[in-house]
Amino acid sequence: MNNITPFSFGIRKKDRNKLNGHESFVIWFTGLSGSGKSTLANALEEKLFSIGVKTYLLDGDNIRVGINKNLKFTAADREENLRRIAEIAKLFIDAGTVVLAAFITPYKKNRLLIEKIVAPQNFIEIYVNTSLEECERRDCKGLYEKARKGEIKNFTGISDPYEEPENPNLNIDTAKETTEESVERILNFIQNKLESKTNE
Ligand SMILES: Nc1ncnc2c1ncn2[C@@H]1O[C@H](COP(=O)(O)OP(=O)(O)OP(=O)(O)O)[C@@H](O)[C@H]1O
Ligand SMILES: [Mg+2]
Numbered sequence: 001m002n003n004i005t006p007f008s009f010g011i012r013k014k015d016r017n018k019l020n021g022h023e024s025f026v027i028w029f030t031g032l033s034g035s036g037k038s039t040l041a042n043a044l045e046e047k048l049f050s051i052g053v054k055t056y057l058l059d060g061d062n063i064r065v066g067i068n069k070n071l072k073f074t075a076a077d078r079e080e081n082l083r084r085i086a087e088i089a090k091l092f093i094d095a096g097t098v099v100l101a102a103f104i105t106p107y108k109k110n111r112l113l114i115e116k117i118v119a120p121q122n123f124i125e126i127y128v129n130t131s132l133e134e135c136e137r138r139d140c141k142g143l144y145e146k147a148r149k150g151e152i153k154n155f156t157g158i159s160d161p162y163e164e165p166e167n168p169n170l171n172i173d174t175a176k177e178t179t180e181e182s183v184e185r186i187l188n189f190i191q192n193k194l195e196s197k198t199n200e
Contacts, residue, residue, distance in 0.1 A: 016096030
């Protein structure tokens with residue numbers, strides 16, 4: 001049809017997982033700006049790294065200054081931003097790496113697309129469910145203040161919706177537990193999955 005036929009390579013995900021001694025999948029952190037996604041992903045990666053798990057962290061702002069620097073925050077650009085990130089995550093998963101992805105990911109439709117791209121068995125959704133009030137109080141990057149003044153368009157929680165996940169694998173309110181407690185909960189949750197031999 002379009003003259004493209006993907007090659008089927010001899011070394012597969014399961015071979016890389018065997019070599020690394022653990023499974024690979026993506027842990028996707030979704031939540032408002034300032035909810036704690038990057039902080040949690042960073043702390044979790046340090047923990048996983050220290051126990052010998054191969055990891056890679058994909059984070060909103062870092063991706064937006066690089067591969068996705070041509071994209072803005074309209075609904076269409078947010079979707080393309082996330083589609084590319086999901087495809088990147090899929091490559092890393094295939095390469096045997098546990099991916100930690102920290103993106104606001106406000107629309108349900110986009111989260112479903114990501115799950116479809118990486119395959120449901122490779123997708124763990126963590127809802128960093130810190131209230132808008134708390135995120136705005138923190139205002140780590142000064143963005144809420146700008147958004148309230150109308151200086152930023154399409155700002156999630158202020159001038160653009162955040163559609164709450166209905167069935168996340170974990171729900172974390174960073175105003176109610178410490179980063180260490182949250183990391184511990186995530187580790188407990190992924191323990192079986194890291195060791196599983198079924199998600200090939
Ligand atoms: N228990 C906690 N877990 C995580 N972060 C916390 C916690 N308590 C306080 N914080 C603070 O909340 C802030 C969260 O900022 P962070 O950059 O991680 O948010 P984010 O969700 O990645 O935002 P953005 O979408 O803008 O990148 C940090 O300043 C962090 O220190
Ligand atoms: Mg962040």
